Every structure is written in C-alpha cells, then in structure tokens.
Amino acid sequence: MLNLSSISIKKRVKEDELYTLKTLKTPDAGKVLAKWLLGFMALFVICLFLPWQQNIRGEGKVTALTPENRPQTVESAIAGRINEWKVMEGEYVEKGDTILTLSEIKDKYFDPKxxxxxxxxxxxxxxxxxxxxxxxxxxxxxxxxxxxxxxxxxxxxxxxxxxxxxxxxxxxxxxxxxxxxxxxxxxxxxxxxxxxxxxxxxxxxxxxxxxxxxxxxxxxxxxxxxxxxxxxxxxxxxxxxxxxxxxxxxxxxxxxxxxxxxxxxxxxxxxxxxxxxxxxxxxxxxxxQYYLQAPQSGYIVQALKAGIGETIKEGEPVVSIIPESLDKAVELYVKAMDIPLISKGRQVRVEFDGWPALQFSGWPSVSVGTFGGVVKVIDRVNTKNGKFRILVTPDPNDEEWPEQVRLGSGAKGWIMLDDVPLWYEIWRQLNGFPPSLYENQTEQPEEKKNEK
The missing domain is CATH 1.10.287.620 (Helix Hairpins)
Structure with missing residues (x-):
C-alpha cells in the first residue's frame, strides 16, 4: 500500500485477519538468512585480504643426515658356512660385537695348522x-x-x-x-x-x-x-x-x-x-673374518640368512642393522618446477606418520602436531620420477622432534615461502601457477656468500 491518503485504515483493518496481506509480507526467516549471507560474504571478502604464507609440499621419509648412520646391510667378506648365531632380531649390539661365526668351505683352507x-x-x-x-x-x-x-x-x-x-x-x-x-x-x-x-x-x-x-x-x-x-x-x-x-x-x-x-x-x-x-x-x-662383527652400534632388524649350516657367498648380505642415529633428518621429494624456489635455510613444517597433527599450510602458526625443520641439502640432480630430493634437519629454535620417530617412517613437509594475500593464492591455485618468491635483495648476497 502507498499510504497516500491521510485517512489510515490500519486501525480499522487487522492484517492478521486478511490472508492475502499475510502472504505478501516478507518472512522473518528470509530476513535472517539474508543477513547471515551478507555477513558471510563480507567475512569472505575480508578473508581474501588476509596474509597467506605460500609453501611447497613434499613427501618422503625419515632418514639420517650422515650416510654412516643410515640403515645398512652387513656383508660377509669371505664365503663360508654358518656355525652359530650370536644375536637375535631386534637386539641391540655394540660396535665390534660378534653377530655370527663361520666355518671354512674351501679345501685350500681346510688344514687347521x-x-x-x-x-x-x-x-x-x-x-x-x-x-x-x-x-x-x-x-x-x-x-x-x-x-x-x-x-x-x-x-x-x-x-x-x-x-x-x-x-x-x-x-x-x-x-x-x-x-x-x-x-x-x-x-x-x-x-x-x-x-x-x-x-x-x-x-x-x-x-x-x-x-x-x-x-x-x-x-x-x-x-x-x-x-x-x-x-x-x-x-x-x-x-x-x-x-x-x-x-x-x-x-x-x-x-x-x-x-x-x-x-x-x-x-x-x-x-x-x-x-x-x-x-x-x-x-x-x-x-x-670367521667372526662376522657389527660395523657400528645399532639394532639388528632383519636376518637375511637363517639356520645353521647355511652357506653364504663372498659379499653376500647376512643381516640388516640400523644405527641408533642422533642426527635424524627428513628426505622430501618436490617437483622440478618448485626446486628453484627452495634455498638452504628455508623453514619447513614436518608432519610424521602416526603422529596426530592438524596442518594449516598457509598459517603455520595455528598448526598443531607439526614440527619445525630447516632445509639442509638440495640435490643437484633428479632422484626419481622427475622429482628432486631435499634433506630437512630439525630447527634448533623450534620444538624437538619426538624420540619415537624412527628411521624409515613416512613424513610430509611444507617448505615455507613468503606471505601473499589469500585471494592471490586462490587465483594461483586455480591457474596452476608455481608459487611466487620475493627474495630479500639485501640478504641474498650475504646468504650466497656464506654458502660459498
């Protein structure tokens, strides 16, 4: 109604008694829904301008930084027959401990004197x-x-x-x-x-x-x-x-x-x-060489040969041993298009398999159950499937990695880059572009100088 006349009929006519007027009225639920939608839209627009930290995702496993602390197989230097096992699987051995004893099988060396x-x-x-x-x-x-x-x-x-x-x-x-x-x-x-x-x-x-x-x-x-x-x-x-x-x-x-x-x-x-x-x-x-000894301290994880009297050849692996490593690292595999954006010293967030975690890749400060790391090594050639391997070591300024994590466990990592607006990150993901990297021009020469 336009309400042009000075005489109002609102007092004379009750709208609740008229069904037609009642159906033409906007429902209260619609108004509430419209307000919520407007609020969500405003919140979404505001969130588009929030800072988002770009990152590169990689997957890999836990390993040791130095090669001597990585899992290895113990091989026999001579051909022989197994006489006696001195250890069991899962047992911890010190460096120089006897794993098994061998007897001679070549007639040239049969004479005991x-x-x-x-x-x-x-x-x-x-x-x-x-x-x-x-x-x-x-x-x-x-x-x-x-x-x-x-x-x-x-x-x-x-x-x-x-x-x-x-x-x-x-x-x-x-x-x-x-x-x-x-x-x-x-x-x-x-x-x-x-x-x-x-x-x-x-x-x-x-x-x-x-x-x-x-x-x-x-x-x-x-x-x-x-x-x-x-x-x-x-x-x-x-x-x-x-x-x-x-x-x-x-x-x-x-x-x-x-x-x-x-x-x-x-x-x-x-x-x-x-x-x-x-x-x-x-x-x-x-x-x-008749006494096969542990090359270093660690745990016997698998016996590749079993039984007494079994013959082994020269250079044939007998057992696998995993050192009690103190220099744990995570090897991650990243795409070739992302490798130019990674440099030594970059911050990394690591999530270990079997370790509960809630990761927000763009907002690492709100992530739960992840651990800090630093890029230590970047391979110069691709390793497998066109991907490059990087080694990540624990961040000394962050929480220590859990002791329960063992070598060979799966891990995921996010190499943290620079901050960009959220709308830019969404646009980049929709177009499949690589992350943007804005290097600090004053710090880059100093970093390269330190690397040299």
Missing part, C-alpha cells in the same frame, strides 16, 4: 736365502782374490818379459861383438895363410892362428844361440802375459757367472718369501 705350516715354509725360505747370500759374499771375495792374484801374476810376467828383453839386448851385444871378433880372426887367418903359402911364417904359427879362428867361430855360434834363445824367451814372456790374463779372466768370469746365478736365486727366494708373507697375512686376516 695351515698358518703354522706356512710359517715353517717361511723360516726355511729365509734360511735358504741367508745361505745364498753367504754364497754371494764368498763368490764376491773369491772374485776379489782372483783379481788380486791376476795383478800379481801379471806383474811377475811383465817383470820376466822385461828381464828377457834386457837379456836379449845383452846377448845381442855379445853376438855382435863375437861377429866382429870372428871377422877380425878371419881376416888375420887369410893374411897369415898367404904368408904361410909364401913360406914367410912357420906352420906352427899358422896353425895357432887357425885354432884361434875356429875358437872364435865357436864363440860366435854360441853367442848367436844365446841371442836366439833370448829372443825366444822374450816372445814366450809376452805370450805368458796374455796367458795369465786369459787364465785368470776365465776364472773371474766363471766366479762372476756363479755369483750372478746365485743373486738370481736370492731374488727368487726374496720374491717367494714376500709371497709367503703375503699369504700368511691374508690367512691371518681371513681367520678374523
């Missing part, structure tokens, strides 16, 4: 080597003695040669003198022969001169014989020098040949001794 026999062989080889070294020294002394004897003999031969030359010179002078004397006697004989034939001298004097000529001829022949004999002695003395050199050089060469042969035997004995020592050392180390 093999080390003793190898030691006896080594002693015999060492004694033989010492004898051969003594022989080498004796042959060396013999060679020195032969060289000294050769020098003495050569000096004697040279002295004889010099004496023969001097004697040859003396005999040569005597021979020339006798030749001159014989020539004089011959001239005297010819002259006296002419005088005798002429009857100027007596026969007795002529015969005396003829006798002297014969005597001079005899001396000449004797001097010539001495000269030729001295000449032969010089030749023989010269030959004797060469003979002494050849004789002693042959003896020296034979002694040197024996010495070299003995040295060769010495070197072969040294090689055999080194081989025996190596074999003994290997046997000593192998005897220690």
């Amino acid at each position: 093999l080390l003793e026999r190898l030691s006896e062989q080594l002693t015999a080889k060492e004694n033989a080597l010492e004898s051969k070294r003594d022989k080498v020294n004796a042959l060396r002394d013999q060679i020195i003695a032969l060289k000294e004897a050769m020098d003495v003999k050569l000096n004697q031969a040279k002295n004889k040669f010099l004496q023969a030359k001097l004697k040859l010179t003396s005999d040569s002078v005597d021979f020339q003198a006798e030749k001159v004397r014989y020539a004089n006697f011959e001239n005297q004989y010819e002259r006296n022969k002419v005088l005798y034939e002429a009857g100027n001298i007596a026969l007795t004097k002529f015969q005396d001169i003829e006798s002297k000529l014969q005597e001079s001829k005899m001396k000449l022949v004797s001097a010539e014989n001495k000269f030729l004999q001295s000449k032969a002695e010089v030749i023989n003395a010269k030959i004797n020098i060469a003979g002494v050199t050849a004789e002693y050089q042959d003896k020296i060469n034979k002694a040197e040949s024996d010495r070299n042969a003995t040295l060769s035997e010495v070197y072969e004995s040294e090689a055999e001794i080194a081989k025996l020592k190596n074999e003994i050392a290997n046997m000593q180390i192998r005897s220690q």
